[in-house]
Amino acid sequence: MGESLPWLLFDTWRAKRLGWAGIEERQRVRLAEIVAFARAHSPYYRELYQGLPDRIEDPKLLPVTDKKKLMAHFDDWCTDRTITLDKVRAFTSNLNLIGEPFMEKYTTVTTSGTTGTQGLFIVDERTLRVTNAIALRWITSWFNLWDLVKIIAGGFRMAMICAFGGHYAEITAATRMRKGSKLRAKLIQAFPVDMPMNRLAPELNRFQPAIVAPYASTGAMLASEQEAGRLNIHPVAMILSAEGLPIPEYERIAKSLNTKVRYSYAASECMFISGNCKENWLHVNADWVIFEPVDENYNPVPPGVMSHTMLLTNLANRTQPIIRYDIGDRIMVRPDLCPCGNPLQAIRMQGRTADVLKFNKENGDEVIIPALVLELDVIAGIERSQVVQTSETGLRIRLRLTPDADADYIWQMVEAQVRHLLKQQGLSHVTVERAQEPPEQSPGGKYRTVIPLG
């Protein structure tokens, strides 16, 4: 019951109509259900929740967990007891299997480990159905009939610009959507995020997508290219993911491309947390997500105050329960009702900055490299990486390695990868230096993947 896509579509529509009371009711029932399921089938949660009341409807009764703890207990965490870390690792280390089902029925998503530990997440079929139902609720609230007519007239073409090289959420979704249909494969194109702009712009000009889906920092770069006249596309919508931008940047992108700009705040742990509205607030899909903005001692933070972190509960995923999970993002809840009329709570977020490095080619042309391209901790043996721009022509790379790693061998790989990237962008004259010191925290306590000059 409550499992099929039509039922979920109806329920997500109805939950929003009922307002906050309807949402809270769903949260209580779904939390009790997922906690009971986790206790019954996951040895990790059984032990963690020992001694707690039988039925849990209030998340504040539960201890907090995080990526580091869960990854350290991976085999005890999953409720499908046949899933093991070894099996998932073997699967995700094979890049030919991106978009293929894991153990015939699951989707795997990996994170590059910007917060220190690489995450391996299992998405079950129920979670995918919930994701689709929520995506549809979101899309129908964004697009009017005229937009849909324009998308159809634009030939339904969609360009996704994302990181290849790993089982990341975006490339997995793109591969899934293209699979099994020649027509879909033609209409949905994926472009690598590290493709130099002087190659990407002509490709997009040729493809003329109706929808463009890049990371936020790439979206901002596309707007600059359109302003400079090198890019000439007319998408109905641009859907941004990954990082947050300053609000005026969204407006600049919308203006320069004459398009609707939509962005979400999502995570590999929960791909349907929230989506933006026309007032530039993110509305949390609280019928399927519980989010708790908290201070450093995990005490609740009131609306209007920026939190230290957020505790996230994914109410859909039973296979790999994410319950009261410290996600590490700072959010602020809007204290009043959003003027857009959406009854779902509205948030703004901080963190996950769209840092970029700027260089000049030897002929003077500016080249922008987004932080995402320089996430080196996808290389086995690297716990954390930090790329520091030290001058107009210099990079310094700080690494923290796992205890058993071969430092010289890893450095050779890092250096080769970064040099290759620089060469591709026409920046062979930029020097790459190996730092003796480990990655350093910024005053706010966050580790930045890249630190721009000045």
Ligand SMILES: [Zn+2]
């Ligand atoms: Zn709103």
